[in-house]
Amino acid sequence: SQKIEQNSEALNIQEGKTATLTCNYTNYSPAYLQWYRQDPGRGPVFLLLIRENEKEKRKERLKVTFDTTLKQSLFHITASQPADSATYLCALDAYSSASKIIFGSGTRLSIRP
Amino acid sequence: DVKVTQSSRYLVKRTGEKVFLECVQDMDHENMFWYRQDPGLGLRLIYFSYDVKMKEKGDIPEGYSVSREKKERFSLILESASTNQTSMYLCASSLNVGGAYEQYFGPGTRLTVT
Numbered sequence: 438s439q440k441i442e443q444n445s446e447a448l449n450i451q452e453g454k455t456a457t458l459t460c461n462y463t464n465y466s467p468a469y470l471q472w473y474r475q476d477p478g479r480g481p482v483f484l485l486l487i488r489e490n491e492k493e494k495r496k497e498r499l500k501v502t503f504d505t506t507l508k509q510s511l512f513h514i515t516a517s518q519p520a521d522s523a524t525y526l527c528a529l530d531a532y533s534s535a536s537k538i539i540f541g542s543g544t545r546l547s548i549r550p
Numbered sequence: 551d552v553k554v555t556q557s558s559r560y561l562v563k564r565t566g567e568k569v570f571l572e573c574v575q576d577m578d579h580e581n582m583f584w585y586r587q588d589p590g591l592g593l594r595l596i597y598f599s600y601d602v603k604m605k606e607k608g609d610i611p612e613g614y615s616v617s618r619e620k621k622e623r624f625s626l627i628l629e630s631a632s633t634n635q636t637s638m639y640l641c642a643s644s645l646n647v648g649g650a651y652e653q654y655f656g657p658g659t660r661l662t663v664t
Contacts, residue, residue: 445590469649480554480640480655481593488650526593530649535598535606536583537648542592 439465439531443541451549456517458544460510460527467529470503470510475524475543484525485512517548553577554656556641562662569628571659573641581644582624583653584608584616586637593640599624600647631663 442461450456460470468489473481487494487503487510494501500513514521524543531539557572575582584596585608595608597616605616613635617625624643628635638660642653 467649471649471652478638478658478660480642480658481653482655483652486650486652528649528653534595535608536581536595538653540593542590 439463439529439533439539441527441529441539441541443525443527443544445542445544447545447547449547449549450517452517452519454517456514456521456546456548458512458525458546460512460541462508462529465531466505466508467531469530470501471528471538472499472501472510472512473526473528473540475526477524481526481540514546519548519550522547554641554643554654556639556656556659558659559657560660560662562664563628563631564664565632567628567631567663569631569661569663571626571628571639571641571661573624573626573656574622575624575641575643575654576622577643577645577654578621579643579645579654580621581647582618583642583644584614584624584626585640585642586610586635587640587658588637596626598647631661633663635661636663637661 440463472484475481502511526543528540554575585593599618615627641656644651644653
């Protein structure tokens with residue numbers, strides 16, 4: 438079955454450093470991959486979408502890579518700020534789901550001043 | 551500014567009660583979704599609707615039903631609430647299905663069943 442794995446352990450980094458979060462998938466080859474941000478007690482908010490034929494995508498301080506050989510996406514936040522503290526979810530298109538998309542369980546990121 | 555709203559942010563109900571969670575979107579989207587989110591389990595799809603009066607079961611439909619009488623409104627119904635349905639419930643909408651289309655989420659309803 439299609440699976441997504443995100444590091445369940447929280448990531449704590451110093452303000453100003455680059456935060457890197459990982460999304461791994463197994464048993465299939467998605468054509469699209471999305472990243473969302475979720476603040477405590479709130480719904481996820483879409484950040485970026487990357488296609489399988491795109492190796493990298495950027496939006497302001499955010500960068501996403503999509504390595505179809507490694508079956509992995511990396512999500513980078515450069516010059517991180519305490520306001521970037523949140524849980525970040527990845528999502529991939531998935532034939533096994535009625536909605537044709539499945540979400541990872543997310544990685545909590547904490548940026549300390 | 552696009553919006554998905556949910557009828558309640560917090561809800562406390564008793565075991566056996568019938569519970570209605572309502573979701574409204576103003577983006578004229580065909581597709582609407584109900585998820586529940588539990589620690590460590592991520593977002594799990596309960597039901598999905600691709601048009602008015604049309605629905606499709608998600609991964610965990612047992613104990614739930616849905617209603618979509620109007621395009622903008624999608625309701626989740628817990629026929630007889632149980633304590634294992636205590637969770638965060640999230641509604642979402644999208645222009646189309648699949649990974650090429652972003653989903654817009656509501657603020658969530660934190661339901662506690664006692």
